[in-house]
Amino acid sequence: MMKASELVSKAIDIAKNYKTLYVMGCFGAPMTAANKKRYTANHSYNKAAARVKMINAASADTFGFDCVCLIKGILWGWDGDQNATYGGAKYASNGVPDIGADSMIKKCPDASTTGWNNMEPGEVVWTTGHIGIYIGDGLAVECTPKWKNCVQITAVANIGSKSGYNARTWKKHGHIPYVEYSGQTEAPAPEKDIPSAPASGKEVKATGVATGFDKSLAGTYTVTAASGLNVRNAAGTNNKVLVAIPKGTKVQNYGYYTLVGGVKWLYVKFTYNGVTYIGFASASYLKK
Template structure:
């Protein structure tokens, strides 16, 4: 799996599936049996209030995840199958170990606290929590905060984004279970092609003026203004 595939799968979960935060779950459909099993496994987390809230979702097409289990679930083959206990994921497969969020940090490659060159598909981490950077200053994470599900948030290390909740992360690094392929198309070109009527004219203008004292800053300015 390459980084863009991982991001696409995470976006599919966030955009097209009903999800809810459940500690220790990697994509199972929400059922009474699951709630009972997880309450026995993690009794301090699965309070009566949380159990009641989860029971209200039974039979409504919801899948449970927690932060690191969202990542592991996808890498283990989760495909949204309501008829399978783990949504199609096969536990501890594809060379991906069952580790915690902090355990996953120890597996990451090129770990850094400098977010200026973070790549799409890298894991982002704070103590006890983990997500995945999807580009354009955004992260996908499963968290009990805000909407209590798999959600798109702003990476505040890069900047806030109107309409999105966000958090500042401590470190980021590459997951060793996927291949990272860099996008050869500059970010400002993608923005122009998606937002202006005559992108080719703009791209030519910027290229023609790339050595001008002012023109050379246009690509960075376009990226900043678009956020």
């Protein structure tokens, strides 16, 4: 699984250092004569006279992408190989399916319309029919026929404008399941806000109640958040923290969860520092 930092690095590299062109349905193919023939016949958008002219005018060292195919191409192994049919990408490889922008945002376990200032680099940003990659500092990489007609770096208008960048307002953002994220968008609670642990052998149980059940969720999970994970008294970041546990901690789930803002909060049980805790933790930072 590709790390978020690698996804971001490759997206920036493509935007800054490669000749690219918006080509519908293209995930990194160089614009050779054979590929020009292929892509000017593959989709009604590309068949339009103006798009045919642009594609045929592109040099052989220009790589074609569309918005979601930029993400898929990178995850499928694109490496800028001008001698490979798809620039080094291998179709539908590495466990990443061939899905569209609207389907990809639905795969995010925590897709949200809020929290733009707390986004983690490597999250996807989405609006109807279009998707990009958040790279940090209020910026995203997207492939669009708008503005420069290529892979480009733009400002996330939900955060604010940036001098020298075109800006787009997005509708949702989230972590895609094909990428390994190491950050934690919700900072661990300050020590003063976490209740003192009871004596060894005691149990601390959340008062919140799980509202959903899915047998397939049951199993052992590992905390992936680099800065630790808050386990709460009920689902949602506005609820009291029972304990903050470090990366690598193992927790057990028996299929119970609560959905808050599109995010599954698993009802988990584990022992930490001699105390058994039962509470809610965001599935975004737990790996089965």
